[in-house]
Amino acid sequence: MPIEIPDVVIDRLPLYYRLLSRLDSEGRSVVSSQELGEELGVTPAQIRKDLSYFGRFGKQGRGYSVPRLLDELKAILGLDGRWKVVVIGIGRLGRAIASYPGFEGQGFDIIALYDASSGLVGTEIEGQRVKDVATLEADLKKTAVDIGIVAVPGEHAQDVVDTLVDAGVHAILNYTPNRVQTPPNVEVRHINPVLFLQSMTYHLKQRRGG
Amino acid sequence: MPIEIPDVVIDRLPLYYRLLSRLDSEGRSVVSSQELGEELGVTPAQIRKDLSYFGRFGKQGRGYSVPRLLDELKAILGLDGRWKVVVIGIGRLGRAIASYPGFEGQGFDIIALYDASSGLVGTEIEGQRVKDVATLEADLKKTAVDIGIVAVPGEHAQDVVDTLVDAGVHAILNYTPNRVQTPPNVEVRHINPVLFLQSMTYHLKQRRGG
DNA sequence: GTGAAATTGCGCACATGCACACAAACGCGC
DNA sequence: GCGCGTTTGTGTGCATGTGCGCAATTTCAC
Ligand SMILES: NC(=O)c1ccc[n+]([C@@H]2O[C@H](COP(=O)([O-])OP(=O)(O)OC[C@H]3O[C@@H](n4cnc5c(N)ncnc54)[C@H](O)[C@@H]3O)[C@@H](O)[C@H]2O)c1
Ligand SMILES: NC(=O)c1ccc[n+]([C@@H]2O[C@H](COP(=O)([O-])OP(=O)(O)OC[C@H]3O[C@@H](n4cnc5c(N)ncnc54)[C@H](O)[C@@H]3O)[C@@H](O)[C@H]2O)c1
Numbered sequence: 001m002p003i004e005i006p007d008v009v010i011d012r013l014p015l016y017y018r019l020l021s022r023l024d025s026e027g028r029s030v031v032s033s034q035e036l037g038e039e040l041g042v043t044p045a046q047i048r049k050d051l052s053y054f055g056r057f058g059k060q061g062r063g064y065s066v067p068r069l070l071d072e073l074k075a076i077l078g079l080d081g082r083w084k085v086v087v088i089g090i091g092r093l094g095r096a097i098a099s100y101p102g103f104e105g106q107g108f109d110i111i112a113l114y115d116a117s118s119g120l121v122g123t124e125i126e127g128q129r130v131k132d133v134a135t136l137e138a139d140l141k142k143t144a145v146d147i148g149i150v151a152v153p154g155e156h157a158q159d160v161v162d163t164l165v166d167a168g169v170h171a172i173l174n175y176t177p178n179r180v181q182t183p184p185n186v187e188v189r190h191i192n193p194v195l196f197l198q199s200m201t202y203h204l205k206q207r208r209g210g
Numbered sequence: 211m212p213i214e215i216p217d218v219v220i221d222r223l224p225l226y227y228r229l230l231s232r233l234d235s236e237g238r239s240v241v242s243s244q245e246l247g248e249e250l251g252v253t254p255a256q257i258r259k260d261l262s263y264f265g266r267f268g269k270q271g272r273g274y275s276v277p278r279l280l281d282e283l284k285a286i287l288g289l290d291g292r293w294k295v296v297v298i299g300i301g302r303l304g305r306a307i308a309s310y311p312g313f314e315g316q317g318f319d320i321i322a323l324y325d326a327s328s329g330l331v332g333t334e335i336e337g338q339r340v341k342d343v344a345t346l347e348a349d350l351k352k353t354a355v356d357i358g359i360v361a362v363p364g365e366h367a368q369d370v371v372d373t374l375v376d377a378g379v380h381a382i383l384n385y386t387p388n389r390v391q392t393p394p395n396v397e398v399r400h401i402n403p404v405l406f407l408q409s410m411t412y413h414l415k416q417r418r419g420g
Numbered sequence: 421g422t423g424a425a426a427t428t429g430c431g432c433a434c435a436t437g438c439a440c441a442c443a444a445a446c447g448c449g450c
Numbered sequence: 451g452c453g454c455g456t457t458t459g460t461g462t463g464c465a466t467g468t469g470c471g472c473a474a475t476t477t478c479a480c
Contacts, residue, residue, distance in 0.1 A: 061476035078415035198224035205288035
């Protein structure tokens with residue numbers, strides 16, 4: 001690997017991908033970095049530079065072929081296959097996640113749901129039988145899973161993550177407010193709406209007080 | 211305002227705040243930037259510099275008083291009062307949000323729930339009567355609201371946001387996958403788990419393919 | 421076929437954010 | 451009250467990321 005690709009670039013690619021998907025479904029065949037930039041609120045130069053890390057996909061004087069660029073991004077991000085996902089913690093949030101069509105639609109197959117409550121285990125949620133979290137470890141050893149989505153109460157997050165990581169899961173989406181420790185070769189993303197609210201209140205306060 | 215405070219700094223303050231809250235509840239009275247840094251995975255210098263934008267809260271040779279620093283952060287972030295929040299779209303996700311105790315516990319009062327479905331309007335969710343979204347505009351004019359949480363289907367997000375913004379709401383937490391346009395004086399945060407998954411798959415692919 | 425308009429890819433300069441390192445300040449033990 | 455270990459606040463250099471500007475290339479009209 002000659003050049004190292006910055007993480008900020010990787011984080012922007014899904015945004016490009018999403019916009020390209022929309023343009024493609026609208027039948028657009030060509031688009032310029034200018035137009036992409038306007039739509040996403042970033043500079044055209046930014047987009048061109050980001051894409052140039054991976055190849056020369058555009059044509060001068062014309063722009064980018066929408067289906068071509070979409071395919072390239074698909075390959076770069078690994079969205080040309082399907083990924084196996086499990087959800088742990090099928091409470092109110094977990095149920096919303098399990099029923100969200102946006103995951104399946106984007107190549108993420110929710111192959112199992114896990115909970116610890118005896119009242120829930122065995123029931124059907126969105127056509128899936130909820131399994132006992134006690135069987136998670138054994139299941140993971142039988143069937144490799146790519147991504148774990150964690151929606152248990154915060155105090156159990158680390159335990160669940162440890163089980164996932166020990167069984168070879170290398171990507172975790174953590175909905176609990178607790179930070180979890182993982183080895184460096186595991187990707188973790190935290191979703192905590194309260195942190196967003198708290199940074200917004202700073203700005204609200206600024207606007208008022210001056 | 212002599213110095214401009216970078217947004218990245220503001221975004222880190224809630225992390226510090228959360229850790230300080232925990233330490234405070236554990237009875238800790240003093241903490242060093244070293245220890246804060248270890249816990250959060252950032253350098254001690256980073257933390258000291260961030261805090262120094264707002265004042266000199268530490269004591270050399272000792273560290274920071276936990277209750278003192280907690281109070282300072284509370285004041286800086288505007289968490290010393292309460293904020294009025296409404297949730298629009300009381301589907302599966304909206305219900306999970308409405309029932310999440312983490313908002314009330316941090317000073318965010320969910321004062322009303324809105325939906326468009328006649329089947330939902332009038333029903334009780336978590337002790338709140340679901341109101342008709344048609345009354346949102348009029349309600350906002352009567353009672354000022356600080357933050358709007360949007361959990362409607364993506365295609366209605368812009369409409370709902372326009373209503374909120376027109377009525378003077380300056381902070382929006384958008385759970386839909388659609389980006390929304392707002393004037394520059396409105397704070398918007400997007401929560402889109404799919405974007406996280408898609409950046410994680412890039413890294414997963416890297417690890418496999420090399 | 422030729423000139424004009426458009427748009428990419430990229431070198432380069434600038435801005436921003438981060439970590440280091442150190443003087444100044446504090447607490448504690450004796 | 452003095453010296454030693456600790457830790458802050460900040461000046462400074464460095465790395466990283468962003469935007470500008472332009473040559474090279476392509477399209478299109480006539
Ligand atoms: N509801 C929200 O909008 C929201 C928002 C942000 C964060 N969160 C976080 O998401 C998590 C879940 O929230 P919720 O509202 O769905 O809570 P919930 O109480 O409705 O659901 C939690 C579920 O996890 C199960 N569980 C408990 N321990 C478990 C374990 N060790 N293994 C597997 N399952 C276990 C419980 O049986 C329950 O079904 C919490 O950490 C919460 O802080 C929720
Ligand atoms: N469920 C998830 O985990 C999840 C995850 C990520 C994103 N999202 C997004 O969150 C949003 C809601 O998801 P959901 O699973 O709760 O969907 P849902 O269909 O269960 O709920 C949507 C609710 O919005 C109401 N609604 C529709 N139009 C409205 C309007 N104009 N004003 C007010 N209310 C209106 C509907 O009556 C319904 O009750 C969607 O945009 C979805 O893409 C959901």
